[in-house]
Amino acid sequence: AQKVTQAQTEISVVEKEDVTLDCVYETRDTTYYLFWYKQPPSGELVFLIRRNSFDEQNEISGRYSWNFQKSTSSFNFTITASQVVDSAVYFCALTKYTGANSKLTFGKGITLSVRP
Amino acid sequence: NAGVTQTPKFRILKIGQSMTLQCTQDMNHNYMYWYRQDPGMGLKLIYYSVGAGITDKGEVPNGYNVSRSTTEDFPLRLELAAPSQTSVYFCASSYDTGRETQYFGPGTRLLVL
Numbered sequence: 001a002q003k004v005t006q007a008q009t010e011i012s013v014v015e016k017e018d019v020t021l022d023c024v025y026e027t028r029d030t031t032y033y034l035f036w037y038k039q040p041p042s043g044e045l046v047f048l049i050r051r052n053s054f055d056e057q058n059e060i061s062g063r064y065s066w067n068f069q070k071s072t073s074s075f076n077f078t079i080t081a082s083q084v085v086d087s088a089v090y091f092c093a094l095t096k097y098t099g100a101n102s103k104l105t106f107g108k109g110i111t112l113s114v115r116p
Numbered sequence: 117n118a119g120v121t122q123t124p125k126f127r128i129l130k131i132g133q134s135m136t137l138q139c140t141q142d143m144n145h146n147y148m149y150w151y152r153q154d155p156g157m158g159l160k161l162i163y164y165s166v167g168a169g170i171t172d173k174g175e176v177p178n179g180y181n182v183s184r185s186t187t188e189d190f191p192l193r194l195e196l197a198a199p200s201q202t203s204v205y206f207c208a209s210s211y212d213t214g215r216e217t218q219y220f221g222p223g224t225r226l227l228v229l
Contacts, residue, residue: 009156033215035217037220043204043222043223043225044220044221044222044223045206045208045220045223047218047219047220050215050217052215091158091159095215103149103161103164103174103213104149104159104161104218106158106159106160107158108156108157108158109156109158
């Protein structure tokens with residue numbers, strides 16, 4: 001069975017602080033994909049990143065960076081110089097590489113509040 | 117492209133009533149999904165479809181039904197609404213399952229009183 005744990009439920013920071021959102025996963029599959037989604041106050045789910053289990057290189061996109069470590073089964077998300085617009089709920093998710101039964105398993109989400 | 121669209125955005129139902137949540141995607145995706153989101157609980161899969169005419173249960177299918185007659189549409193039917201079905205419902209689609217990214221609709225907020 002797959003499981004995604006986002007132990008932090010709520011994080012509050014002041015604008016321009018760096019913040020890291022943790023994601024720990026469990027899976028018996030050797031090949032899998034990990035995702036991060038953002039849910040702003042407006043409610044829609046916005047795709048941020050997809051990472052496959054073959055590639056452990058860190059990824060940076062502007063102020064966002066992701067650290068994937070298979071050894072610790074973690075896929076952490078860092079926002080550098082946070083802004084008020086980053087306030088949202090962030091979900092980490094996991095799926096098998098392929099196959100009809102490979103469905104997304106979501107964590108419970110982390111609510112990030114960025115104060116001006 | 118509109119992506120994934122859902123209607124209605126918000127609905128209040130009385131206990132025992134029925135309704136259909138509509139979902140349409142214009143990306144020619146084979147796979148479509150219905151999730152429900154309860155506060156602090158993440159998203160849970162209700163039903164999914166791997167193509168027209170093929171559907172299967174997810175983690176929490178009780179009280180719901182689906183059909184997939186076309187590639188574009190994947191309606192979710194609630195029969196005999198119950199307060200436990202108060203939730204936000206998201207439809208999503210992807211080209212393939214597994215490795216492909218799922219793209220979500222804006223959600224439908226349902227309140228059962």
